Amino acid sequence: DVKVTxxxxxxxxxxxxxxxxxxxxxxxxxxxxxxxQDPGLGLRLIYFSYDxxxxxxxxxxEGYSVSREKKERFSLILESxxxxxxxxxxxxxxxxxxxxxxxxxxxxxxLTVV
Amino acid sequence: xxxxxxxxxxxxxxxxxxVSMNCTSSSIFNTWLWYKQDPGEGPVLLIxxxxxxxxxxxxxxxxxxxITRKDSFLNISASIPSDVxxxxxxxxxxxxxxxxxFGTGTRLTIIP
Numbered sequence: 001d002v003k004v005t006x007x008x009x010x011x012x013x014x015x016x017x018x019x020x021x022x023x024x025x026x027x028x029x030x031x032x033x034x035x036x037q038d039p040g041l042g043l044r045l046i047y048f049s050y051d052x053x054x055x056x057x058x059x060x061x062e063g064y065s066v067s068r069e070k071k072e073r074f075s076l077i078l079e080s081x082x083x084x085x086x087x088x089x090x091x092x093x094x095x096x097x098x099x100x101x102x103x104x105x106x107x108x109x110x111l112t113v114v
Numbered sequence: 115x116x117x118x119x120x121x122x123x124x125x126x127x128x129x130x131x132x133v134s135m136n137c138t139s140s141s142i143f144n145t146w147l148w149y150k151q152d153p154g155e156g157p158v159l160l161i162x163x164x165x166x167x168x169x170x171x172x173x174x175x176x177x178x179x180x181i182t183r184k185d186s187f188l189n190i191s192a193s194i195p196s197d198v199x200x201x202x203x204x205x206x207x208x209x210x211x212x213x214x215x216f217g218t219g220t221r222l223t224i225i226p
Contacts, residue, residue: 043202092156101145101206103214
């Protein structure tokens with residue numbers, strides 16, 4: 001089974017802190033994604049990566065950056081956390097290329113910025 | 115970004131009832147996926163559909179890829195308490211390395 005693991009289930013950070021959310025997948029997937037989920041807004045794509053050291057902006061990249069130094073790991077960085085970034089963050093991976101499009105999700109990180 | 119139209123937004127049903135939900139788009143999709151998200155967890159893939167007209171089951175769940183390729187349906191028969199959660203559809207328009215488009219979700223609640 002594909003396993004996508006997010007480093008924390010719950011995080012509480014202060015406004016202005018730099019926050020790192022880590023995600024690791026164990027299925028040699030090419031693609032990795034970061035979404036945020038807020039009530040009534042569904043899943044919104046923040047950033048995605050099709051390969052190591054590659055990244056592309058999603059629908060709501062402002063206030064975020066990402067890093068993919070190794071194929072299995074995709075990090076989401078909040079440069080200076082703000083209260084409006086309080087949300088559920090979901091990492092996902094998929095095969096990529098001409099492979100199957102199904103995305104597999106981690107368990108989520110619920111971030112609270114105070 | 116675009117989101118798929120998913121309905122209903124929420125459902126309140128009694129245990130044992132059947133459930134139907136659907137997902138529609140103005141664009142043609144080549145792949146339809148259905149996910150379930152338990153409270154506080156990440157979405158889990160339930161069913162994947164790859165051909166127009168395809169009907170696929172996973173236990174009490176049955177999903178269909180609409181003939182027009184612009185919609186998909188999910189049915190749950192004889193609902194049980196563990197069916198509670200949010201159900202998402204997702205689609206991919208083109209084969210290859212294109213990211214998924216997600217629906218807004220259907221929240222299922224079972225009334226005791």
